[in-house]
Amino acid sequence: MRHIISLLMENEAGALSRVAGLFSARGYNIESLTVAPTEEATLSRMTIVTSGSDAVIEQITKQLNKLIDVVSVMDLSEGEHIERELMLVKTRAEGEAREELKRMTDIFRGRILDVSDHTYTIELTGSRTKLDSFLVAIGRELILETVRTGVSGIGRGNRILSL
Amino acid sequence: MEMTGAEITIRCLQEEGVEFVFGYPGGAVLHIYDALFQQDKVKHILVRHEQAAVHAADGYARCSDKAGVVLVTSGPGITNAVTGIATAYMDSIPMVVISGQVPTYAIGEDAFQEVDAVGITRPCVKHNFLVKDVKDIASTIKKAFYLAKSGRPGPVLVDIPKDISNQKCGFVYPDSIAIRAYQPPGRGDSEQIRQAAELLMQARRPMIYAGGGVVLSDSSAELTDLVKLTGFPCTNTLMGLGGYPATDRQFVGMLGMHGTYEANMAMQHCDVLVAIGARFDDRVIGNVEHFAQVPRKIIHIDIDPSSIAKRVKVDVPIVGDLKLVLEELLSVLRKNEKKTGDIADWWKQIEEWREFGGGLRYKNSSEIIKPQFVIETLYNLTGGDAYVTSDVGQHQMWAAQYYKFNHPRRWINSGGLGTMGFGLPAAMGVQLMHPDATVACVTGEGSIQMNIQELSTCLQYRLPIKVLSLNNRYLGMVRQWQQFFHGNRFSESYMDALPDFVKLAEAYGHIGMFIEKPSDVEPAMKEAFSRKNDLVFMDFRTDPAENVYPMVPGGKGLSEVVLSEDL
Ligand SMILES: Cc1ncc(C[n+]2csc(CCOP(=O)(O)OP(=O)(O)O)c2C)c(N)n1
Numbered sequence: 001m002r003h004i005i006s007l008l009m010e011n012e013a014g015a016l017s018r019v020a021g022l023f024s025a026r027g028y029n030i031e032s033l034t035v036a037p038t039e040e041a042t043l044s045r046m047t048i049v050t051s052g053s054d055a056v057i058e059q060i061t062k063q064l065n066k067l068i069d070v071v072s073v074m075d076l077s078e079g080e081h082i083e084r085e086l087m088l089v090k091t092r093a094e095g096e097a098r099e100e101l102k103r104m105t106d107i108f109r110g111r112i113l114d115v116s117d118h119t120y121t122i123e124l125t126g127s128r129t130k131l132d133s134f135l136v137a138i139g140r141e142l143i144l145e146t147v148r149t150g151v152s153g154i155g156r157g158n159r160i161l162s163l
Numbered sequence: 164m165e166m167t168g169a170e171i172t173i174r175c176l177q178e179e180g181v182e183f184v185f186g187y188p189g190g191a192v193l194h195i196y197d198a199l200f201q202q203d204k205v206k207h208i209l210v211r212h213e214q215a216a217v218h219a220a221d222g223y224a225r226c227s228d229k230a231g232v233v234l235v236t237s238g239p240g241i242t243n244a245v246t247g248i249a250t251a252y253m254d255s256i257p258m259v260v261i262s263g264q265v266p267t268y269a270i271g272e273d274a275f276q277e278v279d280a281v282g283i284t285r286p287c288v289k290h291n292f293l294v295k296d297v298k299d300i301a302s303t304i305k306k307a308f309y310l311a312k313s314g315r316p317g318p319v320l321v322d323i324p325k326d327i328s329n330q331k332c333g334f335v336y337p338d339s340i341a342i343r344a345y346q347p348p349g350r351g352d353s354e355q356i357r358q359a360a361e362l363l364m365q366a367r368r369p370m371i372y373a374g375g376g377v378v379l380s381d382s383s384a385e386l387t388d389l390v391k392l393t394g395f396p397c398t399n400t401l402m403g404l405g406g407y408p409a410t411d412r413q414f415v416g417m418l419g420m421h422g423t424y425e426a427n428m429a430m431q432h433c434d435v436l437v438a439i440g441a442r443f444d445d446r447v448i449g450n451v452e453h454f455a456q457v458p459r460k461i462i463h464i465d466i467d468p469s470s471i472a473k474r475v476k477v478d479v480p481i482v483g484d485l486k487l488v489l490e491e492l493l494s495v496l497r498k499n500e501k502k503t504g505d506i507a508d509w510w511k512q513i514e515e516w517r518e519f520g521g522g523l524r525y526k527n528s529s530e531i532i533k534p535q536f537v538i539e540t541l542y543n544l545t546g547g548d549a550y551v552t553s554d555v556g557q558h559q560m561w562a563a564q565y566y567k568f569n570h571p572r573r574w575i576n577s578g579g580l581g582t583m584g585f586g587l588p589a590a591m592g593v594q595l596m597h598p599d600a601t602v603a604c605v606t607g608e609g610s611i612q613m614n615i616q617e618l619s620t621c622l623q624y625r626l627p628i629k630v631l632s633l634n635n636r637y638l639g640m641v642r643q644w645q646q647f648f649h650g651n652r653f654s655e656s657y658m659d660a661l662p663d664f665v666k667l668a669e670a671y672g673h674i675g676m677f678i679e680k681p682s683d684v685e686p687a688m689k690e691a692f693s694r695k696n697d698l699v700f701m702d703f704r705t706d707p708a709e710n711v712y713p714m715v716p717g718g719k720g721l722s723e724v725v726l727s728e729d730l
Contacts, residue, residue, distance in 0.1 A: 010344065014281060014293070025286050055472070062469035068290040068310065071344040163343065 002051045004076040004153045011044040015069040032150030047152045080156035087131045090145040093120040108134045168297040168328040169194035175304040177204045178336045185216040189236025191263025194328040211616040215588035217247020222589030225575045227596045230257040230311045237263045238276030248318050249287040253579025257316035259307045266326035280322045289317030297330040305340045314347030315467040351483030359462045359479045360495040366435035368509045369395045375402030376440015378571045385489035398426040402578040405568035419447040420715050421560045424520025427721040438463045443474045453720025534633045534705045538565035549601040550593045554586035554610030557639035560711045562605040584613030594626040608634040618671035630700045635707040643710045668700035679704045
């Protein structure tokens with residue numbers, strides 16, 4: 001099962017490698033990992049998308065909690081949450097495809113950020129599946145390059161990850 | 164008054180009440196060694212190899228309630244120390260390792276003797292630090308000791324670049340330290356403890372399984388109270404030996420790969436299992452699926468939540484300091500009017516297993532020295548009162564089986580990592596902690612050669628360790644596996660070209676004894692132990708064909724045990 005684990009950790013050199021090292025050393029899978037400082041400068045927030053049986057996920061959260069630099073851990077996918085990922089796609093954009101791409105971008109509520117004679121660069125945010133569907137919708141042959149940030153997540157309503 | 168980073172480092176050790184630092188000097192720690200030289204509170208023990216420094220500090224910690232302290236230089240100094248650090252990590256031993264690092268301005272330039280100490284040690288420390296500002300040294304060392312000793316203990320590394328140890332600042336040693344992300348567990352959850360008590364009352368085939376956590380948390384008194392109050396059988400893991408008195412009738416012996424038949428059978432067939440400071444590892448319960456075939460309720464008490472439900476499903480998890488949890492559990496049980504259930508049938512069954520397994524038995528010989536006989540003699544002569552360190556192999560298992568430990572912290576061995584070369588340096592740490600005690604190092608001719616150079620350290624500090632080498636001319640444990648599982652193909656397990664250990668001991672300034680006849684074992688040992696001030700190296704020529712029994716083959720279940728063939 002896919003899980004989204006959110007954690008707050010000390011914004012210190014080496015903290016990221018402790019988390020990444022834990023996953024590789026124990027053979028846990030990482031689908032994506034994002035990290036950036038929070039409004040509280042001493043803390044970073046990380047979102048890890050992983051998968052595994054319930055027992056594995058339980059171990060992952062326990063092992064993360066055990067890291068001295070990790071302040072708090074939450075399995076977002078255990079409750080109501082929002083997940084978002086940002087994607088930039090550079091496509092071939094020539095002839096009829098130009099109109100079609102613009103239409104698709106509108107449908108998916110994306111934006112065209114950069115235009116050249118032969119290309120578009122499109123920005124899209126959403127869940128992983130939405131981004132995947134967009135790529136399918138425009139078709140492989142047009143895609144020149146994609147870059148995705150990996151999932152960031154946050155709980156809904158009163159679900160708050162804090163110190 | 165301003166002090167250099169090096170002076171601050173040593174001052175911190177003084178403030179922590181550190182008696183011994185085990186180490187080896189080098190370029191990156193010269194300032195620290197200079198500061199060490201100019202004081203006499205903290206004594207330095209100069210080993211002959213950094214691995215031994217760590218094992219010595221480790222032995223010192225295991226036989227006391229203190230953290231071991233190590234000081235090594237950058238590059239090869241710290242890489243040599245890694246095996247020792249990993250050994251301590253696997254067995255949760257409190258330790259602070261201070262390593263020198265190349266100067267901050269040279270880090271990342273592949274400078275002379277530069278390695279990424281924090282990176283290399285990351286998977287085998289509880290935590291580590293690279294100090295980048297002299298003002299952080301004191302608080303970092305304070306944190307290091309706090310982390311090493313609190314919660315589930317473990318080694319902590321503090322890497323100090325050379326320029327930082329030479330810069331100056333004022334010195335204040337913090338009284339206490341708070342780390343916001345780190346709250347070691349204290350009391351257990353009362354509701355869970357009540358549930359545990361409830362289960363214990365209902366049990367008809369109960370079993371208490373206690374590990375190294377009992378020793379580390381100094382909870383053997385509480386464990387003993389629990390076993391006595393309930394009348395339940397108790398087993399110890401290799402790491403837990405001495406946690407419960409081995410000569411007591413309720414003790415069913417060590418369990419696991421080389422555990423007694425009765426301990427393993429009781430473990431497999433119990434209906435309520437209380438795991439205390441133990442972690443169900445592969446050498447203990449063997450095959451997890453096989454273990455799970457028998458339904459049983461499991462109560463698991465441990466300070467580390469990640470140890471709980473890692474390999475087996477747990478019905479009542481209790482996270483907390485073992486001492487506090489056991490105290491509370493005891494008081495709940497004492498208050499309860501209901502008595503524990505009738506377990507007479509269960510004991511009858513256990514006694515039958517005891518009978519069938521024949522306990523620990525071997526066929527003694529008047530021709531050739533049986534290794535088990537050496538350990539039995541050691542036990543009898545020392546009245547069970549010695550500190551026994553061991554290396555890794557068959558001799559380790561025989562020591563664990565045949566020396567009856569009645570007290571915690573007397574049995575010092577590398578259980579988790581299984582590090583050959585541990586025994587002698589660990590014995591140095593033990594002897595320094597307990598200068599008047601009898602310290603015996605049980606080893607093999609293979610293991611002893613992994614840190615034999617420490618005989619020199621033993622002479623320098625006059626450590627009268629008694630080394631009992633069970634010399635079977637084989638890497639015996641490897642040979643045993645090859646005999647059982649690899650068609651007697653003894654690939655590279657024969658120890659050829661062995662040194663004359665008597666001469667070797669003498670060359671290092673000690674006494675060496677060669678013992679070949681079974682009838683000489685006791686007199687030789689008596690003579691050795693009467694030499695209170697000397698290190699005596701006893702080279703016992705033992706039966707090369709002897710195997711360790713019982714044995715649960717790797718990957719098998721606890722009841723698939725192989726008992727000795729010739730009994
Ligand atoms: C550093 C290290 N290398 C290899 C091993 C694998 N190993 C486990 S037991 C053993 C044999 C030990 O031989 P010896 O010390 O002579 O003891 P014996 O088994 O003969 O009693 C070996 C090689 C180990 N545990 N540690």
